[in-house]
Structures are given as C-alpha cells and as structure tokens.
Amino acid sequence: MNGKILSCSNRVLTPPRLVAGLLGALLFALLPTSAAIGQIAVRGKTVHTMAGPPISDGIVVIKDGKISAIGVADQIAVPDGYQVLSAEIVTPGLIDAHSTVGLAGIYNQKHDQDQIERSAPIQPELRAIDAFNAREDLIEWIRGFGVTTVHTGHAPGELMSGQTLIAKTAGRTVADCVIVPAKAIAATLGPNAQKSDAKSPGTRGKAIAMLRSELIKAREYLDKKQRAAEKGDQGEPPPRDLRLDALGQVLEGKVSLMITLQRAVDIASALRVADEFDIKIWLDGADESYLLVDEIKAAGVPVIIHPTMTRAFAEHENMSFETASKLVNAGIPVALQSGYESYVPKTRVVLFEAAEAAANGLSFEQALRTITIDAAKILGIDDRVGSLEVGKDGDVAMYDGDPFEYTTHCTGTVIEGRVVSDKPR
Amino acid sequence: MRVFGWIVVVAWSVAWLGVPATSFxxxxxxxxxxxxxxxxDGDEIDxxxxxxxxxxxxxxxxxxxxxxxxxxxxxxxxxxIIMPGLICTHSHIGGMRPGSGAADGSAPIQPGVRIMDSINVHDAGFKRAxxxxxxxxxxxxxSGHLISGQTIYVKLRLEDPKPRxxxxxxxRDGDGKMMGGLKMANGTNSMRDPPFPGTRGKSAFLVREQYIKAREYHDKVQRAEGDPTKLPPRNLHYEALVEAMQGKRIVHHHTHxxxxxxxxxxxxxxxxxxxxLHHVSDGWKVANEIAAAKAPCSVIVIDSPGGKLEARYVRYETGGILEKAGVPVAFHTxxxxxxxxxxxxxxxxxxxAGMSRAGALRALTLAGAEMLGLQDRIGSLAAGKDADFAILEGDPLSVYCKTLETYVDGRKVFDRSDPDDRLNAVGGYGAGNSRTPYLCCFDTANANQGGSE
Known part of the structure; x- marks a missing residue:
C-alpha cells in the first residue's frame, strides 16, 4: 500500500504534466525530484501534533512514509540526505470526514456523476471502490489546501444510496489511494430521500418502515447463514445476496450506517433505529442536533456536522454556525465535512468549514481536532492518521500563518513522505 | 436634490403606514x-x-x-472598526424560490418582467444580509434566460418601521422612480430546448433581434411626437430595452x-x-480585453472550480488579475x-490570491455602488453620503471578524447583542424561513443544495 503510493506519486510528476499548462499541473510543477525518495523532514515554527501541546520550532521526520521522529528541532537529528521543508505552521494532514469527491466529478455532467444511482431507493450493495476516480481534479484541488485523507462515496439523496470508502488524496488508481475500501453505507432521512414513485418513500414513516424491513431481512439472512454454518456440511446457506451481505456488515458492526438528515424529528428516528438493531450509526449533517444534545450524547453517537457554511434554506433553514461548538462542548464526538454539493462549487474545502467553526465558538485546537484526530477516531483510522506521532503515516500540511485565516496560504502538503502539493494556495 | 426628493418620498410613505411621521x-x-x-475613498483612520x-x-x-x-x-x-455598509451587486434574496423569480420558463427574453413583483420582504435572507x-x-x-427581467436596487431598511x-x-432616483438594472445571461445558462436557444450563435442572434426591434419601437415613439394616433402600442419589453440603450438601466450580465x-x-x-459583467469565471483569461472595453466586473468567489462546465476555470486569482489590468472589480454573493x-x-x-487590500475592500463597497450608479449616495464614508455602515470587531478580512452593528440611513438594522438579531447572525432553531407566511407549493426540485444560478 505504502509502496504503491510512493511509486504512483512519482509517476504523477512525469514531464507531460509539467507542461500541461493550467491550474492542475501547476500544483506539481515545482516539485523537487528528491521527493521521489520519500525521506523527508518538515520543520515548523509551531507544530500542532494533536497528540499533546503544540511544539515550538518543531520537526517531523518521515522515513519510508511513516513518522520516525517528532519533537523540538534542535533535539532531533535529521539523517543525511533528507529533504527538509519548513513552514510557519505545521499540522497533521487534514481529514475530510464526509465528501463525495472522486465520485462526483468537477464537470457536473452526466458522465462524471457517479455519486447517486436513481434506479432504486435502497442499494447498499453499490461499492464506492467501483466508482472512485483517483485522478479527479477536485481531489487535487482539496489536496492543495492540506487535505490528505477523505471519507467519500455515495451521496445523500436516496434512502440507502451505496457504500463509502476512505482514501488518501494522491494516487493513480483507487487501489493506490484507498485505505478502507468499505467504511459506511450512506443513508438519507427526510425530504431529500422522498419521491413520488412507488418504489421510494413518500413520507418519514414510510422511510423508517423500509429501512427497518431491510435490516430485518438482513438479520434473517445472517441467522440463516449462522444456522447453516452450525450444521457444517449438512447446512444449506441461503443464496448469496450482495445487498444483504452489505447490510449484514452493518448488523455485525463492521460497517457504519451514516445517516444524512437535518431535522430533529429525523435524528430521533435514527437514534431509535440504531437502538432497535444495535448498530453503529453516524449522524451526518444533523442541522438540528443542538436540540437533542442529551439524547445524542447518551446514545454515544458521533456527529459529522454539515459544512459550517451550508446554505440556510429548506431542510437547512435552522442550521447554525455554532452547532460544532455546542456539540463539542457537550462531549459529543464531532467531525466536520465538505459534504455533497450538487452545483457550484462542486466541492467545499473542509479547512474552510472548520475555520468558520473556529470563528463561532470552537477554540483553535478544538476546530483543528474536527478535521484531524477527532475525524480519524470517528472514522476508525486514528491508528494511521489524524495526529503527528511516531509510527503514524507521514501526512503533513504546511501553512504560512493561522490555517483558518482567510488570507493564509497552504504552502505544502505531504502524503506518506511525498510532497503532493507545494504551490501556495 | 435627489436626496431631498427621496427623503420626502420616505416621509410620505411612513405617514401612509400610520406610523408617527417623525422620520428623520x-x-x-x-x-x-x-x-x-x-x-x-481615503486612507484608513486609526x-x-x-x-x-x-x-x-x-x-x-x-x-x-x-x-x-x-x-x-x-x-x-x-x-x-467602522466601514461602509457592504453592497452586493448580485443577490437573489427574497425571490420567493432560491435563485428565481421574475421571468418564467415560457420564453428566453422577458425584459418587461420585474423582480420587484416577486419578492418576499420577510425572507430570513434579508436579516442574514x-x-x-x-x-x-x-x-x-x-436565472436561465437571455434576458430575465428587471433587477431592483434595495436598501435593507429593516427597522423603523419594520418593512412590510x-x-x-x-x-428611488431624482424623479421618484425605483432604481434597478436589467438582467441578461449567455453561455449555457440560457441554452435549453426551444423556444430557448440551443447554441451561442442563436443566443446572440435572439438578443440582437430584440434590441433592434426595441430601437425601431423607440424611433416610432419619437416620430409620433406624442400624437396618440401615431404612437405604437405600448410594449413593456421594448421599454426596458430602450432604457438600457439610453443608459438609464444598467445591464447586469451573467457570463462565465x-x-x-x-x-x-x-x-x-x-x-x-x-x-x-457578472461572475466572469474566465475573466482572468481576457482581462486586458475587458479593461480595454472599460467594462466593470462583479466577480463571484467560490470555494472550488467546476459544478458546471463554464465554471471549470474559476479562480480565487480573478479579482487580483482584473485589478492589475485596470478593471473596476466588485464582488457579489x-x-x-x-x-x-x-x-x-x-x-x-x-x-x-493576490488582490490588494484596498482594492478588495473597495470591491465590497464603493466599486459595487459604482456598478449600480449609486456612488454619489453610498459605498464610502464621506460627508453628505447616506449613513450606511457596519461596526465590526476584528479586521474585515479576518475569519474571526464579527459584525456587531449595521446601520442603514442612520438607523440600526442589526445589533448582535440583540437575541433575535444574533439568531439571524449565527443561525439556530427558528432562524429559517418557516417563520414566514410563504410555505405552500415549495418547489422541492429546487430545494436541494444548489439553486439555479
């Protein structure tokens, strides 16, 4: 995995890209060739490790894609031959806890929109790995602002639209990029999943009935498999069903159900379903979650809050810039997201969404956690990413000032020891 | 004189509302x-x-x-910090449906239709603004027409009396007439099934044809010299186009x-x-040509390129590049x-992305006023101008900056320390449009994130 990323990134830097001209290629145009070795150190006047207090004049040493040392610069020897980068502010590579980049392409034309399949309301069997375009320009775009890991996949808009994956934001193929091939099943409650056709839910009550029916079917499917297994050779397992396989993973706790919703009524329903089936859910969007803080906390459910600047109309009319602050301060696990955009801009940048949260009640540290270590914990990838600690992936973002300030630039992005962006953005 | 006339008009309308006519x-x-x-319009004063x-x-x-x-x-x-009230040269607030109002889908050219006949003054968007x-x-x-209709310039007079x-x-202008421009668009925005154009060539043809007819209409009106037997039947569409050609109505042109x-x-x-020129996603590619034509640009800044083909090359750099080329630049929401x-x-x-601080702040205020022809009344803090301003905590270009108070015509229309106003500033339960009377027939097709601009 690691080796693949190293080799593919190397090939990204071939000469044709250098002369390609416009925006995209410029990101790569000035990359030093030594980056191909992947032995690198990043020095920062302030290094936010997210695993302790910030380090003044700190350095992160990355060997073979992993962090081999971190600490105060004058106490750490950088081995010979290492490339040394420096920046005002160094943070872990940012994590976007929910996006659709790679499936929802930049052009917004039929041919590059694979985030939603409209043929049926329930299709958890659709895998994100079969639709992720590693070379999508929007992935390159968010990488330029320090985003190194993205949880992406099927979009909100059907009762269960399909699966999600977790990927690094550099690579030539989906296999190069993916670190978790099936992380969650994307579900939607509320009007965005309601339609007038006979197959789809037309009301909230119908949506929950359909969701429960499907989970019950999956439970029976698992039970049948279990009984067959108990009988050994005599057992007759049910015919394999990709949909029930996928939902079975949710029932077994291997895959989360990420439920996009906005209204308090839908949040309450989601918590009820999670309790009934004892499944792991994430509340996604959750505009009115501030009304149910106690219930969400008691249920131990993380919230991936809507982009802070989400448009305040229709189901989002009661959105608040302060939701992250209210939930974080109540002790609820919170991550921020770029979300799904159906129009212009085609993606948001999670750094900017965290910035608005930092300006609306979250401390700098708290806001940074929602796009680094806390996002990693919710996504279950904190053993690899989310903080700068020895043994973790060498994913680093560099800034020439407070990363949240409008006028600060991201001066470089490193993924597993490789510089993947160095044009100030 | 204009200003005096306008005060008289306001005092008159206040009296009509049954409010004590203390006014100003x-x-x-x-x-x-x-x-x-x-x-x-001058150096910052510490x-x-x-x-x-x-x-x-x-x-x-x-x-x-x-x-x-x-x-x-x-x-x-x-x-x-005190700075002039911000001026948005391109907004859709209050248009009853996100991104819509005025012209309907029946024809690509509808200059006689007015957005002012389609605005919900209670829209929460005004309070957020x-x-x-x-x-x-x-x-x-x-959006979505070659000519979508007449725009309206408004001041957000949210206090004393509450807008109804x-x-x-x-x-209003010196004659007491409400001021506004004319919305036009080209490119894919206005290309769809007939009677809308299917190509760029057809788009330009349809527009030229209408302006030529409007010019002929105007010539007939002139030749009639007020004689009712010679006057052509009144045509609201042509009247608006004539006003544009006479320089009385600024064309606000969506173009990418x-x-x-x-x-x-x-x-x-x-x-x-x-x-x-509005949006001008590709403006950076033809900055010198725009400068040579002395066409001001109202630029949109969005977080990422794409979302539609024409916005593929949108850049944060556009404002700075146009500024350096000598093009007047404003921004819009x-x-x-x-x-x-x-x-x-x-x-x-x-x-x-490279624009000057002074240019960027001007682009939120005075440059916008100029693009609406209102630079003598608003857009800067100078004696004689309308008392439209914002009091801020923090630098206006900082993410941490807060708008504390906003004044229109000297009246406080926003006060962050007021709980109702704060709700609109940060959002929360009850901040949305559900408080307004308009709930019926909501177009769910348009309710998803996006709108139609």
Whole structure:
C-alpha cells in the first residue's frame, strides 16, 4: 500500500504534466525530484501534533512514509540526505470526514456523476471502490489546501444510496489511494430521500418502515447463514445476496450506517433505529442536533456536522454556525465535512468549514481536532492518521500563518513522505 | 436634490403606514468616536470619528480633527472598526424560490418582467444580509434566460418601521422612480430546448433581434411626437430595452466563459447599453480585453472550480488579475450560492490570491455602488453620503471578524447583542424561513443544495 503510493506519486510528476499548462499541473510543477525518495523532514515554527501541546520550532521526520521522529528541532537529528521543508505552521494532514469527491466529478455532467444511482431507493450493495476516480481534479484541488485523507462515496439523496470508502488524496488508481475500501453505507432521512414513485418513500414513516424491513431481512439472512454454518456440511446457506451481505456488515458492526438528515424529528428516528438493531450509526449533517444534545450524547453517537457554511434554506433553514461548538462542548464526538454539493462549487474545502467553526465558538485546537484526530477516531483510522506521532503515516500540511485565516496560504502538503502539493494556495 | 426628493418620498410613505411621521426630521446626531475607520475613498483612520444626523453622514475623519456637534449622542467605538455598509451587486434574496423569480420558463427574453413583483420582504435572507454588514443589494431575477427581467436596487431598511412590502426597500432616483438594472445571461445558462436557444450563435442572434426591434419601437415613439394616433402600442419589453440603450438601466450580465464575455462586450458596443459583467469565471483569461472595453466586473468567489462546465476555470486569482489590468472589480454573493453573512470572505480570498487590500475592500463597497450608479449616495464614508455602515470587531478580512452593528440611513438594522438579531447572525432553531407566511407549493426540485444560478 505504502509502496504503491510512493511509486504512483512519482509517476504523477512525469514531464507531460509539467507542461500541461493550467491550474492542475501547476500544483506539481515545482516539485523537487528528491521527493521521489520519500525521506523527508518538515520543520515548523509551531507544530500542532494533536497528540499533546503544540511544539515550538518543531520537526517531523518521515522515513519510508511513516513518522520516525517528532519533537523540538534542535533535539532531533535529521539523517543525511533528507529533504527538509519548513513552514510557519505545521499540522497533521487534514481529514475530510464526509465528501463525495472522486465520485462526483468537477464537470457536473452526466458522465462524471457517479455519486447517486436513481434506479432504486435502497442499494447498499453499490461499492464506492467501483466508482472512485483517483485522478479527479477536485481531489487535487482539496489536496492543495492540506487535505490528505477523505471519507467519500455515495451521496445523500436516496434512502440507502451505496457504500463509502476512505482514501488518501494522491494516487493513480483507487487501489493506490484507498485505505478502507468499505467504511459506511450512506443513508438519507427526510425530504431529500422522498419521491413520488412507488418504489421510494413518500413520507418519514414510510422511510423508517423500509429501512427497518431491510435490516430485518438482513438479520434473517445472517441467522440463516449462522444456522447453516452450525450444521457444517449438512447446512444449506441461503443464496448469496450482495445487498444483504452489505447490510449484514452493518448488523455485525463492521460497517457504519451514516445517516444524512437535518431535522430533529429525523435524528430521533435514527437514534431509535440504531437502538432497535444495535448498530453503529453516524449522524451526518444533523442541522438540528443542538436540540437533542442529551439524547445524542447518551446514545454515544458521533456527529459529522454539515459544512459550517451550508446554505440556510429548506431542510437547512435552522442550521447554525455554532452547532460544532455546542456539540463539542457537550462531549459529543464531532467531525466536520465538505459534504455533497450538487452545483457550484462542486466541492467545499473542509479547512474552510472548520475555520468558520473556529470563528463561532470552537477554540483553535478544538476546530483543528474536527478535521484531524477527532475525524480519524470517528472514522476508525486514528491508528494511521489524524495526529503527528511516531509510527503514524507521514501526512503533513504546511501553512504560512493561522490555517483558518482567510488570507493564509497552504504552502505544502505531504502524503506518506511525498510532497503532493507545494504551490501556495 | 435627489436626496431631498427621496427623503420626502420616505416621509410620505411612513405617514401612509400610520406610523408617527417623525422620520428623520430633527433626529439627534450620533457621533461614533475612537473607531478605526475605513472610509474606502481615503486612507484608513486609526482613531476616527463618524458623525451622522438625519440619515446622513455629517463628518468623518481623525478624532482630533472632527468636532462632535453640541447635543450629539456620543458613542464610544474605541477598538472597533467602522466601514461602509457592504453592497452586493448580485443577490437573489427574497425571490420567493432560491435563485428565481421574475421571468418564467415560457420564453428566453422577458425584459418587461420585474423582480420587484416577486419578492418576499420577510425572507430570513434579508436579516442574514444585515448580519453580514450588507446594506444595499441588487436583487436579480433569473436565472436561465437571455434576458430575465428587471433587477431592483434595495436598501435593507429593516427597522423603523419594520418593512412590510418591497416598496419599503426601494432606492428611488431624482424623479421618484425605483432604481434597478436589467438582467441578461449567455453561455449555457440560457441554452435549453426551444423556444430557448440551443447554441451561442442563436443566443446572440435572439438578443440582437430584440434590441433592434426595441430601437425601431423607440424611433416610432419619437416620430409620433406624442400624437396618440401615431404612437405604437405600448410594449413593456421594448421599454426596458430602450432604457438600457439610453443608459438609464444598467445591464447586469451573467457570463462565465471567455468567449461569452467577449460576446457581451460586442453586444454592448453595438447597442450602447452600459454593462457590468457578472461572475466572469474566465475573466482572468481576457482581462486586458475587458479593461480595454472599460467594462466593470462583479466577480463571484467560490470555494472550488467546476459544478458546471463554464465554471471549470474559476479562480480565487480573478479579482487580483482584473485589478492589475485596470478593471473596476466588485464582488457579489449570488446569495443563495454564497451566504451574505460571509460576504467579506470573498474579498479576503481574493487578497489571499493576490488582490490588494484596498482594492478588495473597495470591491465590497464603493466599486459595487459604482456598478449600480449609486456612488454619489453610498459605498464610502464621506460627508453628505447616506449613513450606511457596519461596526465590526476584528479586521474585515479576518475569519474571526464579527459584525456587531449595521446601520442603514442612520438607523440600526442589526445589533448582535440583540437575541433575535444574533439568531439571524449565527443561525439556530427558528432562524429559517418557516417563520414566514410563504410555505405552500415549495418547489422541492429546487430545494436541494444548489439553486439555479
């Protein structure tokens, strides 16, 4: 995995890209060739490790894609031959806890929109790995602002639209990029999943009935498999069903159900379903979650809050810039997201969404956690990413000032020891 | 004279509402003392005083150079920043459906249709706008037509008396007529099934044909010299086009791609209408051509390129590149595309990508006023201008900056310390449009994130 990323990134830097001209290629145009070795150190006047207090004049040493040392610069020897980068502010590579980049392409034309399949309301069997375009320009775009890991996949808009994956934001193929091939099943409650056709839910009550029916079917499917297994050779397992396989993973706790919703009524329903089936859910969007803080906390459910600047109309009319602050301060696990955009801009940048949260009640540290270590914990990838600690992936973002300030630039992005962006953005 | 006429009109309408007609007459002067003042048409003043009276700015300057009039209410503004109210040259707030209103889907060219007949003055978006320090909007009809109809310039008079109808927001000219422009578009925005055009060539043809007919209509009216037997039947569509060609109605032209921008300039040259180029995603590719045509640009700043083919090459750099080429630059929210509460962010991202601070702040204020033909009344802090301003905590280009208070015509229309106003500023339960009477027939097809601009 690691080796693949190293080799593919190397090939990204071939000469044709250098002369390609416009925006995209410029990101790569000035990359030093030594980056191909992947032995690198990043020095920062302030290094936010997210695993302790910030380090003044700190350095992160990355060997073979992993962090081999971190600490105060004058106490750490950088081995010979290492490339040394420096920046005002160094943070872990940012994590976007929910996006659709790679499936929802930049052009917004039929041919590059694979985030939603409209043929049926329930299709958890659709895998994100079969639709992720590693070379999508929007992935390159968010990488330029320090985003190194993205949880992406099927979009909100059907009762269960399909699966999600977790990927690094550099690579030539989906296999190069993916670190978790099936992380969650994307579900939607509320009007965005309601339609007038006979197959789809037309009301909230119908949506929950359909969701429960499907989970019950999956439970029976698992039970049948279990009984067959108990009988050994005599057992007759049910015919394999990709949909029930996928939902079975949710029932077994291997895959989360990420439920996009906005209204308090839908949040309450989601918590009820999670309790009934004892499944792991994430509340996604959750505009009115501030009304149910106690219930969400008691249920131990993380919230991936809507982009802070989400448009305040229709189901989002009661959105608040302060939701992250209210939930974080109540002790609820919170991550921020770029979300799904159906129009212009085609993606948001999670750094900017965290910035608005930092300006609306979250401390700098708290806001940074929602796009680094806390996002990693919710996504279950904190053993690899989310903080700068020895043994973790060498994913680093560099800034020439407070990363949240409008006028600060991201001066470089490193993924597993490789510089993947160095044009100030 | 214009201003005097306008005050008379407001006083008259206030009387009609049954509100005591105290209006602006004999209002006590207010002096905001000690603030950092960003007047826009001059250097920033570290410790300044702003004096307002009867809805107008009376004096502005360094605190030690401005006399506070006897009897004025003195307000300590030390540590705060005062800048002109922000002007959004392209907004869709109140248009009843996100991104819509005025012209319908029946025809691509409908210049006689007015957005003012389609605005919900109770829309929560107006309250959010003043929470962002905005005081003046150009509310645009459309989108999706070659000519979507007439825009309306409004001031967000949200206090004293509370607005009850769009008329309370009007900006009137010296003749008492409400002011506005004409919304046009080209490129893929207005290309669809017939009767809409399917190509760019057809788009330009349809527009030229209408302007030529409008010119002939005007010639007939002139030749009739008021003789009713010779006058052609009145035509609302042609009247609006004639006003544009006479320079009385500024054309606000949605245009993204570089070649579409050049088409707008070609048509403006042929028919002589004043034009502001809006969005201009590809403007950076033809900056010198735009400068040569002396066409001002109202730029949208969005977080990423794409979302439609024409926005593929949108860049944060556009404002700075146009500025360096000598093009007047303003920004706009295109609200709901971007939220008016974070309008200052558009300017800040442009600065991030190379625009000057002064140019970016001007682009939120005076440059916008110029693009609406209102630069003599609003857009900067200068004696004689309308008392439209925002009091900020923090630098206007910082993410941490807060709008504390917003004033329109000297009246406070937003106060962050007021719980209701704060709800609109940060959001929360009850902040949305569900409080408004308009709930029926909501178009769910348009309710998803996006709108149609």
């Amino acid at each position: 007459a004999q209002e006590r002067a207010k002096a905001f003392v000690g603030a950092k003042i960003i007047p826009i 410790a300044g005083t702003l004096v307002i009276e009867n809805g107008k700015i009376v004096a502005v300057g360094p605190a030690d150079a401005v006399d506070v009039p006897d009897g004025a209410e003195k307000i300590d503004a030390a540590g705060k 003043v929470a962002g320090g905005l005081t003046t909007l150009n509310i645009m009809p459309g 109808k769009i008329d309370d927001f009007f900006i 791609r570089h070649d579409d921008i050049m088409t707008v300039l070609r048509l403006a040259d042929e028919f002589g209408f004043p034009v502001v 295109d609200d709901y595309i971007t939220d008016s509460r974070v309008f200052r962010r558009s300017a800040a991202l442009a600065v991030r």
